[in-house]
Amino acid sequence: MSEMKDRMHTGDIYYPNDQEIVNFQLQCLDKLYLFNQTRPLEQEKRQQMMKEMFASVGEGCYIEPPFHANFGGHHVHLGHYVYANFNLTCVDDTHIYIGDNTMIGPNVTLATAGHPILPRLREKGYQFNLPIHIGKNCWLGAGVIVLPGVNIGDNSVIGAGSIVTKDIPSNVVAYGSPCKVIREISKNDEIYYYKNRKIDK
16 A cells, blocks of 8 residues: 555545555446446345445445445445435545434535645645544435534434534534534424424324
8 A cells, every 4th residue: 555545544634646546546436437327226236336335334224326425435334224315425535434324315425535725735736534423323414514524423413504514412403504503302302303293103
């Protein structure tokens, strides 16, 4: 492994156009292309392809194509029964961890990569990567963007359109740009599932 490829996972700045990185990335993207060409009835084929594409895949996971990822999901770790609606974008230049039973709405972006503020470094194409951790049983609404290095705790709900710039604890509802904790999940949520609509199950 080249020094540059190793630095993808250290948080240090590195040059992503290193030839070894580029060659490996193209192999990953080729698999991703084939996954996105599958037909809706080819569910077994999709499941097998996901096992080859992702770092790890638990039982019962479903990713709705089209799926987008810089490394085709190679650095994405899925727990059991993870669901992602269409247009999930994983900027997976380093690792992304998604816990069991987490639901991801359409057009969500999980971005591990960033670039230096200093113009001369950006001009040369340098970047850095920080891992993202999403806990178990979370719900990320449509259009959520999660930035590098963010951790989201178990059971938390991130409202649609939020930009998550810092860690979110477990068992909360959070939304906004930047995303902020609005309230804890409470006893009231055991009575009402949406506004004044009561749970009857």
